[in-house]
Amino acid sequence: MIKEREKLSALIITYNEMGYIERCIESVEFADEIIVVDSYSTDGTYEYLLAHPKVKVIQHPFANFTSQKSYTLKQATNDWVLFLDADEVVTEPLKNEIKEVLNGNTENVAFWFYRKFMFQNEALNFSGWQTDKNYRLFRKSKARFSDKKIVHETLEVNGASGIFNEKLIHFCYKNYEDYKQKMLRYGRLKAKESFYREKKFTYLLMMVKPFWKFFNHYFLRLGFLDGKKGITISYLNALGVLEYCKELKRLEKKNELAYYLVMP
Template sequence: MQKISALLITYNEEKNIKRFLEDSAYADEIIIVDSNSTDKTVELAKDHPKVKIFKRDFVNFTDQKNFAISQASHEWISFFDADEHIPDDLKCEIINTINNPKYQAYYVSRKFFFKNKRIYYSGMQNDKAIRVFRKSKCIYKSNRLVHELIECDGEVGKLTHKLDHYTYSSAEEYRRKLTSYSKLRAKELYERNLKPNFFHFRIKPFYRFINHYIIRLGILDGKEGYMISKLHAESVHKRYVFLNEIYQENSSQLIN
């Protein structure tokens, strides 16, 4: 039987950590890299017999996840998020797959829940991410600070069963998360020397709303679809506001 390491990065995940630990019973070890949580995340996890906890300052998602990978003892890794629930049929499929693998990594499709309501459209209908992979063949791309992507040296397959993605219990919680993503994305764009203009401030946010609400059928998800589309449009606008602020701050530093 192949052994597997279950990895997780955390910051104030006390409401999700017990479920994650229960879901990760299939793993031979559980690696948690915590970004100095101020709630009971570490306290709730530290006595679990399979858990190894590393406290580490957060730089960006890619950096934190690659550090977690480096701490894994086993070749096969599962890397889920704390707000994702792993159903039993998916757990069985993971174990069966790594004991007879055809690929070096595997996508897992996600059922998206917003405010405890299943969202079928709004751009979420094809949502998937690599969640199971070989340590020796995969790493997160260093040029992505947010919405991190796995770079795999080999072919990538897809598991049949889906996970449940319980995102946010309120619009304000979702807005805060998207705002943190916008700040990291702005840093990425600054490194690429992109300078924002009218197109970025006005056209791109408008298109993002249309894309989620009309093109990707968010209108069929009711008021939640409208809310999700609006919040994503806001996050695009904030991305370029933050990018412009970076340029202004660096410009003032040069003057001084």
């Protein structure tokens, strides 16, 4: 008896993703449903999605990545979900691996994806990203996003995991300013996460941590082999860490001020 293929929900969160989202949507049109949760984009992303015949788009305010992805996960009607970032693209060979899973040829409940990072339209082969992998395909009934992180969210899986051979294409770098704003935003969110966990700002942290980030990505993780691209990515990643330190300091000052204002 031939098993019926299980259905798949493709899930994406967006905010001002024109230039990325088009390729992402096109690559997941094989899914049985495509659901996008948009946090009130202002660049035409929402209008594009609204007009797309294969997409169900919902607008929902963004608090952090974990809460937004948890909300999006609840919208899926199928157990198997493919959760992508708006700047990720599923290749044809990877699509075939996913279809094998949907045909019932696995006992795994989740799958890791390695990613190939693209600097504009050129592959970034080193700079710390060569071993990057994330959960992207999983059973909704067997996984949840941990509430311990609000950026670089963590999926908790109840069951066995597999890993695909083919890589997911990640168009992480459209232009300098776009990537810079991403890194600054991640840095601020990471600082909030650390603040809630009662981690403290120190000037030593601000002096050492950004330098170490650059050194690690450019030298230890072989960013210099990516040429000028490696310098740019390593610098902007370090800038994100510097923003993390500055934001952590701002949050502590704000908290101190609030404390003194409420003192009798």
